[in-house]
Amino acid sequence: CLAQNPKEKRSVLVIFWILAFLVGNTLYVLYTFSSQQLYNSLIFLKPNLDSLDFFDLLWIVGIADFMLKYITIALKCLIVALPKIILAVKSKGKFYLVIEELSQLFRSLVPIQLWYKYIMGDDPSNSYFLGGILIILYSLCKSFDICGRLGGVRKALKLFCTPQNYGARATSQQCAEAGEICAICQAEFREPLVLMCQHVFCEECLCLWFDRERTCPLCRSVAVETLRCWKDGTTSAHFQVY
Structure with missing residues (x-):
């Protein structure tokens, strides 16, 4: 976007x-x-x-x-x-x-x-x-x-x-172990969340990522059950004939 x-x-x-x-x-x-x-x-x-x-x-x-x-x-x-x-x-x-x-x-x-x-x-x-x-x-x-x-x-x-909840709030220790840098935005963590695979990301970055993908950005383990199309802002190219 x-x-x-x-x-x-x-x-x-x-x-x-x-x-x-x-x-x-x-x-x-x-x-x-x-x-x-x-x-x-x-x-x-x-x-x-x-x-x-x-x-x-x-x-x-x-x-x-x-x-x-x-x-x-x-x-x-x-x-x-x-x-x-x-x-x-x-x-x-x-x-x-x-x-x-x-x-x-x-x-x-x-x-x-x-x-x-x-x-x-x-x-x-x-x-x-x-x-x-x-x-x-x-x-x-x-x-x-x-x-x-x-x-x-x-x-x-x-x-x-339905409220979006992709993970638990990350502790300061988990953020330190992750290097204090979000792997998505390459900046310091802002409201960090930890996934089930123990990888830490910014909450906003995760929400944007899961609008397009359903796996962890690092290890590619499935983190979201279903992927909803159109959440990334795309518009259907289908031509409505009838």
């Missing part, structure tokens, strides 16, 4: 540059295709199109998905930019996880009304039987997808409300 770089001032400038880039790209797309009112799809409304063929459908779904990704990344950038006084660095991974899971759930909901309108067509009476079958098949597939997304959100919220 950018805000964890020692050159914090430079990192904040990079964050604001990324935010400006995302906002600029989004506004440019919306302005270029303002007549089509593509933003309507983000609030579950049909864009301003005379007809909705298959390629128009893929175009609108793709643009909406990319805009939602941009919004997700922008929210994560704001979390990164928050100072430690407001939000501790070790807690930011939880926010990244919740934001990403909610984003993926919302991204899976946005295309539903567009696909329903495309399947049924402008005149549903002409293809009522075939359209009804396709709607049922689509609804079944979509329901499984949404149930999985809801499960991910539930797990993320549960983890968000």
Whole structure:
């Protein structure tokens, strides 16, 4: 994460540059295709199109998905930019996880009304039987997808409300045996914790490390039972087609 770089001032400038880039790209797309009112799809409304063929459908779904990704990344950038006084660095991974899971759930909901309108067509009476079958098949597939997304959100919220505890507080003797230097940040210990393997690290460093890994940084013994994706601030590259 950018805000964890020692050159914090430079990192904040990079964050604001990324935010400006995302906002600029989004506004440019919306302005270029303002007549089509593509933003309507983000609030579950049909864009301003005379007809909705298959390629128009893929175009609108793709643009909406990319805009939602941009919004997700922008929210994560704001979390990164928050100072430690407001939000501790070790807690930011939880926010990244919740934001990403909610984003993926919302991204899976946005295309539903567009696909329903495309399947049924402008005149549903002409293809009522075939359209009804396709709607049922689509609804079944979509329901499984949404149930999985809801499960991910539930797990993320549960983890968000659960205090993080990766080890016991290290004693001064244990810190002295470790050389008084954290192997991750290469600085003096700050609120040191000792793992089951008896290796000592800063609490903040451990929290950041376990947002990405599940093993001890030194001996690689398993220290965390499960690895939660998205806690490192990454955003899914998956394209939401349907």
